[in-house]
Amino acid sequence: MSQELYDVAIIGGGIVGCAVLFELSSQGYNCILCEAKANIMCGASAGNSGMLHTGFDAPLGSLELQTIQECQSKIFPILEGFDIPYEKCGAHIVAWNEGEKEKLQGLQHHSEAALINNSCIVSASDIHQREPSLAAGALGALYVPDEAIVDSNLLGICFAHHAKQQKSKILTNCEVKGFRGRTLTTTQGTVKATVTINCAGLYGDSVDALAGLNNFQIKPRKGQYCVYGKDTSHLLHSMIFPVPNDRTKGTVLFRTVYNNIVMGPTAEETQCRSPPNPDTDIHRILAQRARSLLPAIHHPIGSYVGVRPATQWKDYQIKKYPHL
Ligand SMILES: Cc1cc2nc3c(=O)[nH]c(=O)nc-3n(C[C@H](O)[C@H](O)[C@H](O)COP(=O)(O)OP(=O)(O)OC[C@H]3O[C@@H](n4cnc5c(N)ncnc54)[C@H](O)[C@@H]3O)c2cc1C
Known part of the structure; x- marks a missing residue:
């Protein structure tokens, strides 16, 4: 994987991660989103009232x-x-x-x-x-x-689509396994970013633990x-x-x-x-x-x-x- 330094890495492609990606890429930040599953919007965001x-x-x-x-x-x-x-x-x-x-x-x-x-x-x-x-x-x-x-599912998809048009990157099948300084270790290699945002929803506590944090349990x-x-x-x-x-x-x-x-x-x-x-x-x-x-x-x-x-x-x- 390229060793480009992104401004922001977002962990998780649910509605929160996609909204954060949309907002930051609209503001001109160079962002990458890592989603563990094969598709975005498959976690908590897949089954709600909208x-x-x-x-x-x-x-x-x-x-x-x-x-x-x-x-x-x-x-x-x-x-x-x-x-x-x-x-x-x-x-x-x-x-x-x-x-x-x-x-x-x-x-x-x-x-x-x-x-x-x-x-x-x-x-x-x-x-x-x-x-x-x-x-x-x-x-x-x-x-x-x-x-x-x-239709909140469509909203997440549109957030992601718009962010990609702003040159942000979305990696699916990309589970973040480790976190150290500016480097994320993922199932697709390493990703480097100045800021990392945990939007891992139902696995938010597991991702926090990768950074040695223990502020909440899902x-x-x-x-x-x-x-x-x-x-x-x-x-x-x-x-x-x-x-x-x-x-x-x-x-x-x-x-x-x-x-x-x-x-x-x-x-x-x-x-x-x-x-x-x-x-x-x-x-x-x-x-x-x-x-x-x-x-x-x-x-x-x-x-x-x-x-x-x-x-x-x-x-x-x-x-x-x-x-x-
Ligand atoms: C029954 C129900 C009804 C609801 N009704 C409403 C409602 O009407 N209105 C409302 O506003 N909210 C509602 N909610 C709440 C809303 O759905 C959730 O707050 C929201 O979907 C959470 O989104 P998220 O992006 O934080 O999490 P998720 O959708 O879970 O997304 C997190 C993503 O992170 C990925 N991930 C996890 N770990 C890793 C990792 N290590 N590396 C890479 N990716 C990872 C997951 O695969 C997942 O895709 C409802 C929720 C439920 C369940």
Whole structure:
């Protein structure tokens, strides 16, 4: 392999690595991305909901909220420029009992503190007018109009494509095995770069360990989905969230940019970092949950599973090590 000194080496070609590659190559940096697998976008980024969140329930002052806000200010012109399908379909966080209804006001205050100025509480009759196919019994909802859905896989591919046009290099089947100073040892030889960025997602802790770091451990969390055909798309206009708890946003009913209705994801701790096969019992539970929300929905056409790179920390982790 050539001993060119790159400005930046990025480890991992998921949505994060591809976005970093796109941003830095757009700024004129000479970048190389090393991806262990045969293709980019095959890790955690391969199985998610594709939601562009506004941060309505992200912890105030968190890095998560800060990155979401930055993303919200930049992403839509990028999606337009790449011609990637997305839809600002909005989300209803629906209360189904008095306890949940009481939490809506607090959620709205939280979303306003997170600088989301257009969320509002809607009444039971409003929600049924907006979503006529929703099951009876909703007591009200917080409506967040800017929640959006996107084809996130295509976004990663376009980030990578654009970066390559800016002369950045992408190596697939290129697992980084070692790290010393400016030199990465990979399954395709050595790569030299002034700065290295760990975007290894589900293997972020293993890559950190290559540099002698031990700041977080990946705690994989599985998310399963149940998918319906396009013939159901007229049944839903927005995303239907439950009132969230501390750990998750809960399972959501949403419509993809390709008009499939989807129920999910679950949030299950797992030891396995690669997506297992969908579990038939969970599939049945998700299908029941979908029908409890949309009684007219029938006959799922498929299921899929993703694995989140959660850690012991609630917030995102971005750290700089100038002396490595
Ligand atoms: C069920 C589920 C639902 C989700 N829903 C949403 C959502 O709606 N909205 C949202 O914003 N986020 C969502 N997420 C989170 C989002 O999908 C992840 O945060 C994101 O995909 C992580 O991307 P990544 O690039 O960090 O990791 P990954 O996609 O895992 O990419 C890391 C890459 O690094 C490579 N790699 C690892 N080790 C090495 C090595 N040593 N050398 C070279 N390459 C290496 C891997 O092969 C992989 O391709 C969801 C996640 C899941 C699982």
